[in-house]
Amino acid sequence: MALDPLTMLTLTVALAFAASLYQAIEWRTVREPSLLFWSAGFALISVGSTLALLRVSGLLLIGIWFANGLLVTAHWLFLLGVARFRGVRLSRGWYLIFVAWSALLLLPGEQIWSKVILLLNSFLVALPTLRASLLLRPRDKSLGAAAAQLRYVLLGHSLFYFAKMIPPLVPGTLIDLSVFGGTIIQISLVEGVMAIMLIALSMTGTVRYRRERQIERLAARDPLTGMYNRRALEARAPRLLSEASPARPGALLLIDIDNFKLVNDLHGHAAGDRLLITLGEMIRVVLPGGALAARLGGDEFVILLADASHERIVALGDVLRKRFHDNANQHFATPEPVTLSIGVSTFDQPPASLVALIEQGDVALYESKRGGRNSIRLADRSLMSQAAAGA
Structure with a gap:
């Protein structure tokens, strides 16, 4: 099977839906609220990738602007999930992400539209992802191998999107979102599939590690006084x-x-x-x-x-x-x-x-x-x- 854009998007839809379902099922077991944010994030990626398939039918507003907006929202939900997991409260400034994305509708002309939307989309995905990675830095105690893996996967994912901001700034670079034209777009589709698999597995492993540690602590403590038993x-x-x-x-x-x-x-x-x-x-x-x-x-x-x-x-x-x-x-x-x-x-x-x-x-x-x-x-x-x- 050729790794053409439509095939990669179809894989993305399937993997993101499976990841969303898996996180939701995991939540029913451990009741960790962060899993709900992550599950919703993967669900939005699945929906957004489905809408992206509509580009070939000429529905550019839905297939490009709305689809990529869901991608931005998904990574914002990933950040909210990590913040909830770490017990950190995010400032209201993070909601400005949606204001910045909405401003793209005011751009005139299609020639510049593809480059600007790719530039802003990359930045608005990279920023919350980088912040989520930084929140997972170990403080007093290790979060476990899965959390370390999640931290570095998110870091690599954010750096990739920061790197995606370079091609739109280079004169003469081919970027045509309507037909998935341009090398950077092709690479992005492949990276997206890999990132979904790694992020989903790391998120689940991170929550499971915490749950196991909580069970160990409860088993070691007297329920009345909280002292060792x-x-x-x-x-x-x-x-x-x-x-x-x-x-x-x-x-x-x-x-x-x-x-x-x-x-x-x-x-x-x-x-x-x-x-x-x-x-x-x-x-x-x-x-x-x-x-x-x-x-x-x-x-x-x-x-x-x-x-x-x-x-x-x-x-x-x-x-x-x-x-x-x-x-x-x-x-x-x-x-x-x-x-x-x-x-x-x-x-x-x-x-x-x-x-x-x-x-x-x-x-x-x-x-x-x-x-x-x-x-x-x-x-x-x-x-x-x-x-x-x-x-």
Whole structure:
């Protein structure tokens, strides 16, 4: 099959329609709004390419001006989709694209019309595409291989359209949009088919990567407090545990809320949930760099410290105990004080397992509870006396 303009346009119609349908189906699965913008963009390319076929019937206004206007709009929708994906708000100036395109109707004469419309069309496609590419630059975290591919495909696509602006400026260059005359037009049709395939695949891969990362984060987080759950702690702890040495000992702090049941019984389970969320926020605030924290379940939390000196453990536990007691005492009246008991397990070499370390911390936590609560204990030896003595 010869790669003549009509054949290439027919391929473009089919590929763009398939890409639009695929993005719409993908949206039904992941509900990512950017997919709707991209799906609409491909749909407009499919419609615009269909209208472009009408040039051979002499319908130049529809086959050239309107068809290329849809191409510009499609790339504007691609930009909106990328902006939505990245959480960026575009300025209203981008809507001037349509004003600039509408001004082409005022051009007199057909000889200059083909060159000017190609020049402006190329610019109005290249500009939003370049902006979309720049929005996909990685910031704090990588967006994944698909996003990187999409970024470079969009960049290459925009540079191609910027290059298309050169032929109309060269005197004597053949450009006749009514009959697809001119080498640059022939090349554009081929590039368009390739771009549709690459952009569509990259867009879908980008959204899927984000969705997979979101699922991973949800699986690793406690739904109430947003802290790591036990599974996530077990996956991340080995690196920290392996760094332990006599010069840089580690410590595990097992934290339990004293008299937590009183809060649930007297104020309701919603109040108990708020108290758990509050403790989680407090732990995040005081957590040193390089440390790990998680909610093991119920009212039990754990902190895993690296380079944990005696003073550091005591200071951290003291801050948590005081802040938590003050907050609980202010918001929840109970017959007995709602406080924290903390059991500590230290290690100066990689322990046998995280489970063994938690079991040792549980022994120390039991000693804290039996000793009157609101204290920090290391096995059978007190790191800190009762709250009254430590105040």
